[in-house]
Amino acid sequence: MNPFTYSRPTDVPAAVQDVATHAEAKFIAGGTNLLDLMKENVMKPHHLVDISRLALNKIEENGKGGLRLGALVTNAATAYHPEVEKRYPLLSKAILAGASPQLRNMATDGGNLLQRTRCYYFYDVATPCNKREPGSGCSAIKGYNRIHAILGASEQCIATHPSDMCIALAALNATVLVTSKRGDRSIPFAEFHRLPGDTPQLDNTLEPDEIITAIDLPEKGFAENHTYLKIRDRASYAFALVSVAAALELEGNTIREARIALGGVAHKPWRNEAAEASLAGKPATKENFQQVAGMIISGAKGYEHNQFKIELAKRAIVRALSQAAKLI
C-alpha cells in the first residue's frame, strides 16, 4: 500500500471540502473494496477522507411513498431492515446473495455502487489494462475472459460490473442522491453506471469530488412477484457469472409491467426497456419469457472463454421470470 494521509471530518460539508482540497483524495466508507485495491497498488490515493461516521446512516421514508437509504447504512442493515424486507424483498435478496456476512457488516450502500470490476487483469498491475492505465491496452480481450462482458463492451474494455445490490436497484428504478461544493444532484440509476466506450477508466458518472448521500427507492417495490437469481461457481461467497433481478406486476396471469436487470454480463447493470415493454399485456408463460430473453440477449457477443454466458443468461432470464410469476 502506498503511504497516505487521513482525515475524519464530522459532517458532509467538511467531507466534501476535505476531498476537494487534498490532491488525489478518496472517500473511504466500509473500506472493503478500496483497501483491497490499495493493497494491490491498483488504487493509490494520497489522502483518505474517512466518512464512515457521518450521520448518513439511516433508512427513512422519502416523502414520495418510498424509502431513502443513507449512503453509510451497511449492506447488512439494509438487507435486514424490516421495511426493506417487506417492501423491497428483491433488494434484500440481492444484497444477501453477495459477499459474506462479515463483509456485509462493513460494506456500505454508497460504497457498493462504486465497487470496481473484478477483472483479473485490472487487479494485476503487471499487465496492461485500459481501465487502470488508459491507453495501455486490454489484456482480457485476447486473454482469459471467462468472467467478462457479453453486452455493451467496447474494443477498449470488456469488464463487468460486479455488484448484486446494484442489479436490484436498477430493476427498482432507484435514484442516487449526491452532493458536492457545487450543490446537490440526483442521478437516475440507469445513468449512474456507464458503458466503457473509449473511456473505460470511468465506471460511473459521479464526479471525483462528489459524495453519495443516499439512494432513493420509488414506491413500487414488486414485493409480490420478484426473483433475484444468481449463477456462480460456488453456492455462496462468489461473484455472479450471470445474475437476474426480475420483477413483475401481474393482474391474474396478465403482465402489467415487467422489469429485468442483468448482472455479470456488462459494464453496468443491463436493462432493455423495449424488451421489457413487449411483455406488457401478455400472459405470464414460459414461451413469452423465452421470447423476451431472446430479445435481451440478441446483441450479445462472447469471447473465447465466456461464450457459455450467452445461453446461460437466456436461461437465467426465463427461470427468474418463471419464478417471479410463480410458474415454478
Next chain:
Amino acid sequence: MSNTVQEKTTLAAQPLAEPLPVHLRINGEDHRLQLRPWVSLLDALREYIGYTGTKKGCDHGQCGACTVLVDGVRINACMTLAVMRDGQEITTIEGLANGDKLHPLQAAFVEHDAFQCGYCTPGQICSAVGLIKEGRAKTRDDIRELMSGNICRCGAYTNIVDAIESVTGGTI
C-alpha cells in the same frame, strides 16, 4: 516509459503521514497506540499489540481467518484500518474465554473435533459468536450459508457446523 515518469512524480508527491493516536479497547483493556494510517486493524492486533490469535489468511477479505468482533459485530480485520476503529471495542479469540473456562463455542469446537490444522479456527469461532448474536440462523443450512465467509482449507466444515449447532441447539 511515460509510466516510469508518472510513477516518479507520484512518489515524489507522496505525503509523509505522521503516526496518529489510536485508542482501541481490546478484550476489555485499553490500548493507546501511535499508528500510521495504513496499518490495518489486523496488523495492529498482531504486529503492534501481540494478539496473534487473529490470523492473516488472505489479507483480502476472502477467507475470514481474521474475523473479530467490533462493538459486537463480526467483521474482517484485514479490510479495515486501525485508525478507523479509534474508540471502538474489539473482541478477539483471546477475549472469549472466562479465565480458564472456555467459551461454549470454543468447548464445542474441541468436543466436535471442528478443526484440523487450526488456522481458520479463531476466525470461525469469532464468526460463530457474531452469527449467534445476529440471531438469523434457524436451520443447519442457514448456519452453512451464514458461515460461508469463513473458509477452512482442511475442509472441517461438517464438524464446524456440528459444533455451532450444538451450541445453538439447532435453533437460535
